[in-house]
Amino acid sequence: MVRALLLESLHPQASTILAGAGVTPVEHRGALDEDELVAALAGVAVLGIRSKTQVTERVLAHAPDLQAVGAFCIGTNQVDLEAAAARGIPVFNAPFSNTRSVVELAIAEIIALTRRLTVKDTTLHAGVWDKSSEGSHEVRGRTLGIVGYGNIGSQLSVVAEALGMSVLYYDTAEKLALGNARRAPDLESLLRHSDVVTLHVDGRSGNAGFFGVEQLSAMREGAIFLNLSRGFVLDHDALADALARGHLSGAAVDVFPHEPKARGDAFTSPLRGLPNVILTPHIGGSTEEAQEDIGRFVATKLRDYLRTGSTSLSVNLPAVALDRVPGTARLAHLHHNVPGVLATVNSVLAEHGVNVDGQLLTTRGAYGYAVTDVGALTPAVLDALRAMPETVRLSVV
Numbered sequence: 001m002v003r004a005l006l007l008e009s010l011h012p013q014a015s016t017i018l019a020g021a022g023v024t025p026v027e028h029r030g031a032l033d034e035d036e037l038v039a040a041l042a043g044v045a046v047l048g049i050r051s052k053t054q055v056t057e058r059v060l061a062h063a064p065d066l067q068a069v070g071a072f073c074i075g076t077n078q079v080d081l082e083a084a085a086a087r088g089i090p091v092f093n094a095p096f097s098n099t100r101s102v103v104e105l106a107i108a109e110i111i112a113l114t115r116r117l118t119v120k121d122t123t124l125h126a127g128v129w130d131k132s133s134e135g136s137h138e139v140r141g142r143t144l145g146i147v148g149y150g151n152i153g154s155q156l157s158v159v160a161e162a163l164g165m166s167v168l169y170y171d172t173a174e175k176l177a178l179g180n181a182r183r184a185p186d187l188e189s190l191l192r193h194s195d196v197v198t199l200h201v202d203g204r205s206g207n208a209g210f211f212g213v214e215q216l217s218a219m220r221e222g223a224i225f226l227n228l229s230r231g232f233v234l235d236h237d238a239l240a241d242a243l244a245r246g247h248l249s250g251a252a253v254d255v256f257p258h259e260p261k262a263r264g265d266a267f268t269s270p271l272r273g274l275p276n277v278i279l280t281p282h283i284g285g286s287t288e289e290a291q292e293d294i295g296r297f298v299a300t301k302l303r304d305y306l307r308t309g310s311t312s313l314s315v316n317l318p319a320v321a322l323d324r325v326p327g328t329a330r331l332a333h334l335h336h337n338v339p340g341v342l343a344t345v346n347s348v349l350a351e352h353g354v355n356v357d358g359q360l361l362t363t364r365g366a367y368g369y370a371v372t373d374v375g376a377l378t379p380a381v382l383d384a385l386r387a388m389p390e391t392v393r394l395s396v397v
């Protein structure tokens, strides 16, 4: 019986998909600490977690039955990816499942801020009837400047254009412009020409504090600023100052350099209490639709790995996906990436009279992964392949 341990209240899609593949899911509402996890992993082939469970080197060293890990979230910092790779354990996540959710929040905020909705709402709740059009605008015809034209930035571009916005983008990498969006030659030019500037850059270390006094000052007088990417990319004091001085007319911030750990914890920020500023507790990707898609996406990757050895979209192993030659056995061989391994594998097979019906090899850093469809296998073949000094893990799937 193949067992999966699913922690941190994963979406029901996860257990449904794994059970459909003959895996027995055991679910647990919360995260487990290191000792609890070591004990719980005995006899477990698949581990499903979210962001709170730490899968350390020690956990992996004490989990000889573990075959794959699913991080049912976007980030994978909670897993020791190198230690998992060294044991031939692929780790899968869901990098795109909440893209649309972030885009919709950004659109909602762009409209709300351009229309000064939060100010009107607060004033009316305070019992004051402030009917005026001053400072309120349509988004149609205004220019949106997108910094970081990746998954989220490019999808936002399409939706913003559908609302009649004109889109400029800036990305350090070469990116295809979608629709009528135009690439800005540099960040300064984008800032100078945009009514709304929104950050969607990734979390590489070089982006720490990259948007500060200089960039905020280069924005148009009265412009609006959004950050739904990473907290550490922005100088929050500089943003608070630009808003307080009236240089910017509004802002929305979803991510912070130091975010409270638990629901209900206190939150401090220089942005608190400023008018026409929307603050949200890192919920850009937090929708029920995104959770369902994460459950489906990661569970499907785990299922495919168990069934076919496919490591496609794994974050730590070479990616191989090979159509199965019908009626064959499949060898999934993770090995150290040194010259001659495939030749040795094939000569072992030939020496034992085993014909190769299909084969694919990919490498990634220190590891190579070869999937080979063959006719009948004998224990002697498997022993010979396992005995190769380059072999990290050999499975028959």
Ligand SMILES: NC(=O)c1ccc[n+]([C@@H]2O[C@H](COP(=O)([O-])OP(=O)(O)OC[C@H]3O[C@@H](n4cnc5c(N)ncnc54)[C@H](O)[C@@H]3O)[C@@H](O)[C@H]2O)c1
Pocket: 074, 095, 098, 099, 102, 147, 148, 149, 150, 151, 152, 153, 170, 171, 172, 173, 175, 200, 201, 202, 203, 207, 210, 228, 229, 230, 254, 255, 282, 283, 284, 285, 286
């Ligand atoms: N608020 C949330 O809940 C939430 C949810 C999902 C993702 N995110 C964050 O949103 C960001 C974007 O996600 P994504 O999936 O679109 O990432 P992505 O990797 O697809 O795109 C990031 C883009 O930014 C570009 N880039 C990096 N540094 C840059 C810089 N200094 N200037 C210009 N371009 C730069 C990259 O070349 C890339 O095209 C990430 O930081 C991610 O962590 C936040």
